[in-house]
Amino acid sequence: MRKYIAVLGIVLFGFGCQETPKAPEKTESPQVVPVLHKAPDTLDIPKDKTGDMIRYGRTLIQNFPEYLGPQGTIGKYGGNGLSCQNCHLEAGTRPYGFNFFSTHARYPQYRAREGKMLSLADRVNNCIERPLNGKPMPHDHPEMIAILAYLKWVSQGVPVDARVEGDNQIEIKLPNRAADLENGKKVYNQHCLRCHGADGEGVLNPDKYTYQYPPLWGKKSYQPGSSMHRLIKAAQFIKANMPNDLAKWDKPVLTDEEAYDVAAFVNDDETHPRPFTELADDYPVIEEKPIDFCKGPYADPFPEMQHKFGPFQPIIEWRKKNGQKTGY
Ligand code: HEC
Ligand code: HEC
Incomplete structure (x- = not known):
């Protein structure tokens, strides 16, 4: 069947080639549609x-x-x-x-x-x-x-050290404010609770051991040292992929602001404790610490609270001015 489609593709492509190629219309505003990488079959x-x-x-x-x-x-x-x-x-x-x-x-x-x-x-x-x-x-x-x-x-066929389309996270526009945990809770109750549970505990499979819906916080969830615990990274993942049955990277359900707030709500250690990670040894070169890493010290003057919950623009601007990394 796949061979058949390939042959059909060549035939159609062949037809297309016989027409005089048209010069691209310059007046049209260029629309960048990424051609996504595809994993092998x-x-x-x-x-x-x-x-x-x-x-x-x-x-x-x-x-x-x-x-x-x-x-x-x-x-x-x-x-x-x-x-x-x-x-x-x-x-x-x-x-x-x-x-x-x-x-x-x-x-x-x-x-x-x-x-x-x-x-x-x-x-x-x-x-x-x-x-x-x-x-x-x-x-x-x-x-x-x-x-x-x-x-x-x-990764077969991907050249050494190359990046391919779709292998990173979607970009979200970071709201120029701290995350709003109250709004995050509302978003959670509306869009997440039906699978991940009222207390983020998830739903076990009948084997009582693996998950149908994985837990988002608590003792059985990821450690705070996980990248998913970083606000921006989690917000990007959530916007592109959650709710799992409805969202797609090009058809998201949540707005950027909703993804930002719900990521903060899920990862708020005050209300949602997790297993312990020793974070003191992470990022031994502190200038390399991502802006949304939850534990100081930082090589910039912003408090831990702001690195956890934003607003991130002032951090990004300060770091740019001082020749530091702005990554997340
Ligand atoms: C329809 C059920 C469903 C809904 C609703 C849903 N999720 Fe998920 N979520 C899943 C499933 C299933 C996975 C695991 C995906 C897999 O194993 O293929 C997952 C995985 C995750 C993960 C990564 C795994 C983990 O345990 O941390 C996060 C984070 C997450 N969801 C957050 C959310 C947030 C936030 C919302 C609400 C905006 C949400 N999900 C809504 C079903 C759902
Ligand atoms: C709770 C979510 C979560 C679970 C569960 C998880 N990971 Fe990850 N993993 C991440 C995140 C987030 C990253 C960082 C991705 C990034 O920054 O682009 C990552 C990165 C990686 C990378 C590096 C990817 C790259 O391209 O640099 C590998 C390899 C990896 N994970 C393997 C695994 C394996 C194997 C398991 C199971 C034993 C696993 N992960 C379980 C969240 C998770």
């Missing part, structure tokens, strides 16, 4: 031993706790019922859903959080330790190798 995973490892790696991304969670059948590394796919949507192949399109091509990589080069296995372990509140897997663990094999397969 799982049907093309080779039917050999390498393919078996790739498929197994994909299964682990989709269903980590069953194999490697606190009651995992293979080993006990993850510390909660979250699976990689709860954040890396569609096994890391959805545009603007924390996908792995170009991941394998960009490691080893200098990571500001650790202040050193990390291998891809180290980076996988970061997510096992923080979002999954667990402990690192040995790099030569067969399940680690399977995950790496899958990540390599997803």
Whole structure:
């Protein structure tokens, strides 16, 4: 069937070529429609031993706790019922859903959080330790190798260190104000509660162990040291992908302001505690700290509260003026 479509494509394309090409009309305002990167087709995973490892790696991304969670059948590394796919949507192949399109091509990589080069296995372990509140897997663990094999397969054809369309987050316009937790709560009750629960606890699968709807806060959710705990990153993810059954990056349900407020509400440590992370050693070079990292010290004069909840414009402007990084 796919071959048929390919042939049809060539025929249509051939027809198009016979017409005299028209010069683009200069009066039209240019509309930039990104041509999104596409992950390879799982049907093309080779039917050999390498393919078996790739498929197994994909299964682990989709269903980590069953194999490697606190009651995992293979080993006990993850510390909660979250699976990689709860954040890396569609096994890391959805545009603007924390996908792995170009991941394998960009490691080893200098990571500001650790202040050193990390291998891809180290980076996988970061997510096992923080979002999954667990402990690192040995790099030569067969399940680690399977995950790496899958990540390599997803990134196939992407040149070393390249970025591809859709492998990052959508941009949102940051409101020029601090996040409004009251409004965040309203947005949560209207758009999120029906799946993630009145107390952010999520909904377990019948196995009472993995999640149909993952928890957003509390002891069974991600640590504060996870990137999802950063307001801007979470707001970008939420706007592009939540509510899970309705939103898409090009058809969002929430406005930028709603995504900003609900991300702050979900990540408000006062009302929504999480498992502990030691954050003191993160970003040893403090000038490299992202503007929405929740723990000081900072190399700018703004208080922790403002780095957590905004407004971020003054921080961005100050950092620009002083030649510092403005990333988030
Ligand atoms: C609670 C959400 C969450 C869960 C669960 C999670 N991650 Fe992540 N992960 C993130 C976020 C957020 C990032 C940072 C993405 C960014 O900054 O673009 C990330 C980054 C990564 C990266 C680096 C991606 C890149 O292109 O640089 C890898 C690899 C990764 N995660 C693997 C995993 C694996 C494997 C698991 C399961 C064992 C997992 N993650 C579970 C949220 C999560
Ligand atoms: C229809 C049910 C549904 C609704 C409504 C919904 N979500 Fe989700 N959410 C999910 C599912 C399912 C996942 C995991 C995706 C997967 O595993 O494929 C998820 C994942 C997440 C995650 C990452 C995983 C984690 O545990 O942190 C966050 C954050 C999140 N949702 C926030 C929200 C917010 C905020 C809203 C409201 C704006 C919302 N969701 C509305 C079903 C829903």
